[in-house]
Amino acid sequence: xxxxxxxxxxxxxxxxxxxxxxxxxxxxxxxxxxxxxxxxxxxxxxxxxxxxxxxxxxxxxxxxxxxxxxxxxxxxxxxxxxxxxxxxxxxxxxxxxxxxxxxxxxxxxxxxxxxxxxxxxxxxxxxxxxxxxxxxxxxxxxxxxxxxxxxxxxxxxxxxxxxxxxxxxxxxxxxxxxxxxxxxxxxxxxxxxxxxxxxxxxxxxxxxxxxxxxx
Amino acid sequence: xxxxxxxxxxxxxxxxxxxxxxxxxxxxxxxxxxxxxxxxxxxxxxxxxxxxxxxxxxxxxxxxxxxxxxxxxxxxxxxxxxxxxxxxxxxxxxxxxxxxxxxxxxxxxxxxxxxxxxxxxxxxxxxxxxxxxxxxxxxxxxxxxxxxxxxxxxxxxxxxxxxxxxxxxxxxxxxxxxxxxxxxxxxxxxxxxxxxxxxxxxxxxxxxxxxxxxxxxxxxxxxxxxxxxxxxxxxxxxxxxxxxxxxxxxxxxxxxxxxxxxxxxxxxxxxxxxxxxxxxxxxxxxxxxxxxxxxxxxxxxxxxxxxxxxxxxxxxxxxxxxxxxxxxxxxxxxxxxxxxxxxxxxxxxxxxxxxxxxxxxxxxxxxxxxxxxxxxxxxxxxxxxxxxxxxxxxxxxxxxxxxxxxxxxxxxxxxxxxxxxxxxxxxxxxxxxxxxxxxxxxxxxxxxxxxxxxxxxxxxxxxxxxxxxxxxxxxxxxxxxxxxxxxxxxxxxxxxxxxxxxxxxxxxxxxxxxxxxxxxxxxxxxxxxxxxxxxxxxxxxxxxx
Numbered sequence: 001x002x003x004x005x006x007x008x009x010x011x012x013x014x015x016x017x018x019x020x021x022x023x024x025x026x027x028x029x030x031x032x033x034x035x036x037x038x039x040x041x042x043x044x045x046x047x048x049x050x051x052x053x054x055x056x057x058x059x060x061x062x063x064x065x066x067x068x069x070x071x072x073x074x075x076x077x078x079x080x081x082x083x084x085x086x087x088x089x090x091x092x093x094x095x096x097x098x099x100x101x102x103x104x105x106x107x108x109x110x111x112x113x114x115x116x117x118x119x120x121x122x123x124x125x126x127x128x129x130x131x132x133x134x135x136x137x138x139x140x141x142x143x144x145x146x147x148x149x150x151x152x153x154x155x156x157x158x159x160x161x162x163x164x165x166x167x168x169x170x171x172x173x174x175x176x177x178x179x180x181x182x183x184x185x186x187x188x189x190x191x192x193x194x195x196x197x198x199x200x201x202x203x204x205x206x207x208x209x210x211x212x213x214x215x
Numbered sequence: 216x217x218x219x220x221x222x223x224x225x226x227x228x229x230x231x232x233x234x235x236x237x238x239x240x241x242x243x244x245x246x247x248x249x250x251x252x253x254x255x256x257x258x259x260x261x262x263x264x265x266x267x268x269x270x271x272x273x274x275x276x277x278x279x280x281x282x283x284x285x286x287x288x289x290x291x292x293x294x295x296x297x298x299x300x301x302x303x304x305x306x307x308x309x310x311x312x313x314x315x316x317x318x319x320x321x322x323x324x325x326x327x328x329x330x331x332x333x334x335x336x337x338x339x340x341x342x343x344x345x346x347x348x349x350x351x352x353x354x355x356x357x358x359x360x361x362x363x364x365x366x367x368x369x370x371x372x373x374x375x376x377x378x379x380x381x382x383x384x385x386x387x388x389x390x391x392x393x394x395x396x397x398x399x400x401x402x403x404x405x406x407x408x409x410x411x412x413x414x415x416x417x418x419x420x421x422x423x424x425x426x427x428x429x430x431x432x433x434x435x436x437x438x439x440x441x442x443x444x445x446x447x448x449x450x451x452x453x454x455x456x457x458x459x460x461x462x463x464x465x466x467x468x469x470x471x472x473x474x475x476x477x478x479x480x481x482x483x484x485x486x487x488x489x490x491x492x493x494x495x496x497x498x499x500x501x502x503x504x505x506x507x508x509x510x511x512x513x514x515x516x517x518x519x520x521x522x523x524x525x526x527x528x529x530x531x532x533x534x535x536x537x538x539x540x541x542x543x544x545x546x547x548x549x550x551x552x553x554x555x556x557x558x559x560x561x562x563x564x565x566x567x568x569x570x571x572x573x574x575x576x577x578x579x580x581x582x583x584x585x586x587x588x589x590x591x592x593x594x595x596x597x598x599x600x601x602x603x604x605x606x607x608x609x610x611x612x613x614x615x616x617x618x619x620x621x622x623x624x625x626x627x628x629x630x631x632x633x634x635x636x637x638x639x640x641x642x643x644x645x646x647x648x649x650x651x652x653x654x655x656x657x658x659x660x661x662x663x664x665x666x667x668x669x670x671x672x673x674x675x676x677x678x679x680x681x682x683x684x685x686x687x688x689x690x691x692x693x694x695x696x697x698x699x700x701x702x703x704x705x706x707x708x709x710x711x712x713x714x715x716x717x718x719x720x721x722x723x724x725x726x727x728x729x730x731x732x733x734x735x736x737x738x739x740x741x742x743x744x745x746x747x748x749x750x751x752x753x754x755x756x757x758x759x760x
Contacts, residue, residue: 020234020237022331022332023331024240026334027240028236030335031243071447075413082344086334106216109380114330192413
């Protein structure tokens with residue numbers, strides 16, 4: 001086996017193991033919560049948050065690795081309502097005070113890599129929460145050419161002009177601050193017939209709007 | 216949308232995962248979601264045994280199940296043996312690194328997949344979507360279960376017309392159905408139309424297969440190679456590349472393609488078997504031997520278990536038995552013998568395989584320079600051959616070869632004589648001529664000398680009857696030399712001198728003298744010949760009195 005493919009196989013094996021561990025950890029936490037009296041359940045919240053964060057970061061790590069390798073991701077039928085719901089579930093745990101509305105139609109259907117888009121949504125919602133937003137709304141528009149757009153609209157302070165101008169990736173002090181670049185990479189990994197996925201960010205009167213275009 | 220609780224209630228569900236926590240957690244989740252008839256299996260073998268025992272409506276299987284077969288192989292085997300109806304659901308649970316392999320499966324594709332790590336809510340949503348789609352395609356799948364493929368195609372076309380949201384799953388089934396009916400032009404149209412809008416890996420594979428079937432192997436190869444650039448783990452592309460290269464008479468390249476696929480996915484029995492077969496044909500036993508070994512090991516608990524794998528494993532291993540004194544060679548030989556023992560036990564009703572097993576066993580003993588054991592196995596093969604009602608010509612040729620190799624020339628000669636009057640193909644005639652030459656050449660000479668030596672030894676000890684038997688065997692061959700014929704005559708004359716003249720023996724001596732014909736006076740054997748001839752004449756006169 002070549003050295004580089006050996007490396008890839010090793011990474012894949014470790015990641016696989018990590019995911020199994022996370023799955024099992026999360027199952028054990030669920031069992032524990034069900035068995036504990038309500039007054040003690042809250043005490044577990046920081047641990048649940050941490051597990052959730054590790055889970056998201058693991059998935060990010062794998063995705064970044066594959067995006068960097070220019071791997072093609074498998075695309076398939078996917079339902080934005082479900083993808084958003086999964087992202088919201090993860091964010092609710094991290095940001096319990098943030099109100100997140102899933103306004104996406106149940107029947108809306110797209111063709112994308114579900115895990116990547118879920119990560120993109122988690123990243124954008126996290127950005128909103130960290131910027132001070134109290135409310136986030138997710139919506140979706142299906143276009144004629146089988147493409148679709150998913151929009152995240154928050155009531156926060158909006159993007160800084162430097163970010164809107166593309167002069168900076170972040171103004172944040174915490175985290176990697178590279179969330180938008182990551183989301184952009186995810187969008188661009190989605191290519192359709194003569195079209196490429198894209199991320200657009202604008203400021204509205206009442207907050208920031210980020211739109212994922214998926215061909 | 217379906218009501219999940221109602222959809223799961225009363226349905227027989229199988230959960231397969233090798234990790235105990237994952238298994239119990241999934242079972243718990245499925246119970247919360249409404250499942251009330253759930254079985255669990257810890258690996259592929261247990262899963263298959265349960266699938267053979269019960270009729271499941273839903274199977275939820277992890278992809279990676281440790282050392283035994285993976286989730287995809289369970290699916291293939293369950294559908295191949297028709298233990299899982301088309302209307303039943305098979306869902307693969309996987310990390311994203313295996314999605315390429317799961318999503319790309321063209322023939323035995325799962326109904327859906329769930330990526331780890333997942334939560335109860337994620338599982339719920341996913342199951343609702345997958346079951347809803349399955350319900351919407353129920354008419355199609357029911358027709359498939361009833362093997363009414365034309366009807367299934369009609370329903371697929373109706374679904375495509377009325378429900379564009381089901382385009383992907385309906386096109387996938389339709390493409391398969393059309394290919395099954397060998398309607399490649401129509402299948403190609405379905406795949407190509409889809410690919411104009413969506414880059415779907417299975418459609419790329421389907422398109423390439425259709426183009427190949429329609430007579431353009433080079434374009435098909437180009438498409439498959441392009442698909443591999445996008446999805447390097449897409450093993451089925453390698454399988455088809457190998458198939459196409461074989462038709463282009465490029466067996467070495469075909470082998471190389473399969474070797475790549477094996478590195479990515481080593482647990483597929485059929486792929487290992489194909490690699491073994493091609494490598495064996497290519498004379499590359501170093502590759503063929505482990506491929507057949509894996510085929511035996513992986514096939515042990517699968518529907519692809521076959522005696523042929525065992526035989527091919529031993530045949531390819533034989534070529535690697537270079538130095539019988541070396542421990543490594545001895546280990547390999549023992550492995551081969553163990554495989555043959557297993558074959559004989561597990562296929563005890565298959566007389567053909569038992570015959571072939573004894574033949575390869577004999578050859579393996581020969582490679583290990585153990586002539587006695589080789590002869591014993593050859594005799595086992597002879598017994599098996601006699602039990603076959605209508606043995607194939609090839610078996611008789613194999614038997615002849617083994618007789619020659621184990622110095623049983625009389626039996627070999629008899630079989631060659633029998634085969635000479637049989638109807639043979641050109642290939643068989645070439646083989647028979649080769650065996651005939653072998654027998655008449657070195658093997659025969661060696662054997663004849665050995666028989667003659669035995670006869671002489673008996674004669675010297677005064678064991679005339681035994682000596683005559685050995686000389687008779689030696690003179691059975693047309694090629695027996697004058698000295699051998701003289702030895703035979705001498706033993707018979709000595710017997711008659713000891714006992715009394717016997718007309719039957721005298722007749723036999725006469726025929727031997729005729730075979731010798733005239734001997735020149737300057738020949739060193741002339742004196743002995745004359746002496747025996749005179750004694751013969753005297754015994755004839757005595758017998759006439």
